[in-house]
Amino acid sequence: KYKNLPPSPPALPIFGHLYLLKTAPHRVLESLSKKYGPIMYLHFGHRPVLIVSSPSIAQQCFSKNDIIFANRPESHATKILGYNNTTLGFSPYGAHWKSPHRLITIQVFSSASLLHSTGIRAEETRLLVKRLLQGSNQTAWRKVNLNSFLFQLVYDVVMVMVAGKRGWVGFRGMEKKLVNLHQRRDSFLQGLVNEARDNIGRFRSSSSVEENKTFVQELLRVQEAEPEYYTDEILKGLILQMFTAGIHTTALAMEWVMSLLLNHPHELEKARNEIDNNITHGKLLKDSDLPKLPFLRCIINETLRLYPVGPLLVPHSSSKDCKVEGFDIPRGTTLLVNAWEIHRDRKLWEEPEIFKPDRFKDIEGVFYGFRFIPFGMGRRACPGSGMAMRLMGLALGTLIQCFEWEREGHGLVDLEEVCGLTLSKAKKLEALYRPCPSMMNLLSQV
Numbered sequence: 001k002y003k004n005l006p007p008s009p010p011a012l013p014i015f016g017h018l019y020l021l022k023t024a025p026h027r028v029l030e031s032l033s034k035k036y037g038p039i040m041y042l043h044f045g046h047r048p049v050l051i052v053s054s055p056s057i058a059q060q061c062f063s064k065n066d067i068i069f070a071n072r073p074e075s076h077a078t079k080i081l082g083y084n085n086t087t088l089g090f091s092p093y094g095a096h097w098k099s100p101h102r103l104i105t106i107q108v109f110s111s112a113s114l115l116h117s118t119g120i121r122a123e124e125t126r127l128l129v130k131r132l133l134q135g136s137n138q139t140a141w142r143k144v145n146l147n148s149f150l151f152q153l154v155y156d157v158v159m160v161m162v163a164g165k166r167g168w169v170g171f172r173g174m175e176k177k178l179v180n181l182h183q184r185r186d187s188f189l190q191g192l193v194n195e196a197r198d199n200i201g202r203f204r205s206s207s208s209v210e211e212n213k214t215f216v217q218e219l220l221r222v223q224e225a226e227p228e229y230y231t232d233e234i235l236k237g238l239i240l241q242m243f244t245a246g247i248h249t250t251a252l253a254m255e256w257v258m259s260l261l262l263n264h265p266h267e268l269e270k271a272r273n274e275i276d277n278n279i280t281h282g283k284l285l286k287d288s289d290l291p292k293l294p295f296l297r298c299i300i301n302e303t304l305r306l307y308p309v310g311p312l313l314v315p316h317s318s319s320k321d322c323k324v325e326g327f328d329i330p331r332g333t334t335l336l337v338n339a340w341e342i343h344r345d346r347k348l349w350e351e352p353e354i355f356k357p358d359r360f361k362d363i364e365g366v367f368y369g370f371r372f373i374p375f376g377m378g379r380r381a382c383p384g385s386g387m388a389m390r391l392m393g394l395a396l397g398t399l400i401q402c403f404e405w406e407r408e409g410h411g412l413v414d415l416e417e418v419c420g421l422t423l424s425k426a427k428k429l430e431a432l433y434r435p436c437p438s439m440m441n442l443l444s445q446v
């Protein structure tokens with residue numbers, strides 16, 4: 001039936017092309033695409049997989065064919081960990097995705113909601129500064145594992161937005177037994193729902209609950225209106241999504257930014273000058289200052305270009321037969337877009353291997369012509385991108401504003417990657433820091 005499939009390397013019986021993916025998939029797929037072109041058709045076991053690595057072909061998938069590719073492939077893991085594929089990121093396209101997507105977009109990620117959560121980001125960033133200051137005297141350099149500090153920052157921001165409190169850290173690391181992991185998460189999430197339910201019952205008439213509603217309280221309100229659809233299972237899936245999709249990605253991206261800045265002290269200095277010249281002296285950076293710091297934004301973009309934390313985005317799946325680049329693409333094909341390769345393509349970027357934040361000064365547009373896609377594209381693109389960019393801008397800007405940073409030892413920070421679903425640093429970032437002398441007055445009051 002499908003006569004005109006995209007090019008494909010030789011496959012093994014049963015395993016298909018899985019044998020090719022021994023090391024980092026984004027790199028293996030890049031070397032294959034050099035030989036077979038920017039659209040390839042592989043088989044991972046029995047699963048047909050379309051690999052795309054050019055902006056124009058990605059655009060065909062996410063504009064003309066966006067609805068067709070708006071599904072997610074199902075797997076045993078997504079079923080167990082994703083409340084039977086009812087979480088936003090795992091759920092197939094349709095009513096089960098649309099309704100929670102609308103809810104989360106309005107309640108968490110709309111401009112009004114982001115404005116509402118400004119105070120949470122500010123307070124947690126202030127606490128990060130305070131933690132870094134603990135025990136430091138004015139002049140001595142101290143060593144810090146930035147990975148864990150950044151992770152804790154994002155975790156606390158999400159936790160306070162979701163449940164109004166900081167707390168349990170249990171989402172980190174890969175655990176082998178999926179079912180056990182699910183049970184642990186489930187009781188944690190059910191605990192959050194029950195606690196919020198008790199509080200609403202207790203304080204139903206209290207105006208403070210109304211004014212400072214957390215995400216869980218908002219979900220309970222929606223559950224009251226539509227109890228058949230918004231069961232506790234659906235609610236837990238939505239809460240879980242905030243933790244799983246938002247924390248690791250944002251913390252990792254910030255770790256890459258700091259690693260690159262430590263290896264490029266000149267760019268770090270430029271970022272500090274931008275902050276010194278645009279932010280009122282003696283005041284901590286605020287969310288609302290970020291538009292005054294375009295170079296800081298260029299640094300974050302340039303880091304996401306070189307190290308997109310989702311190098312192959314998140315897999316999509318086609319719900320119907322369709323045509324891409326003139327080829328037949330059968331229904332049920334998994335789609336992987338190699339954002340990492342597109343971001344480093346010599347035809348699209350000058351000296352793509354080099355960290356040059358200034359290149360983003362001259363580039364306009366949301367996806368920069370589909371050649372810059374760290375948050376994906378189309379209707380399944382990351383709904384948290386606005387919040388992530390704000391939090392990264394605020395936290396990184398504050399770290400640069402308040403502290404001086406140096407590499408540990410004489411060599412460069414090791415940028416070796418490990419790639420699972422996300423692109424992490426093989427060696428967690430450790431750096432030296434000390435308070436900026438010009439900020440001592442302010443820091444003594446933090």
Ligand code: HEM
Nearest residue numbers: 089245246249250253310313314375376380381382384388
């Ligand atoms: C630097 C930070 C982040 C990066 C690079 C990132 C990247 C991505 C990517 C590449 C996707 C998949 C897009 C696709 O399927 O084509 C995605 C999906 C998603 N992200 Fe993010 N993300 C980040 C932060 C966040 C945050 C902070 C949240 C929420 C708190 C979040 C929530 C989600 C959700 C819910 C989805 C699934 C959307 C769907 O399937 O409809 N992300 N993200």
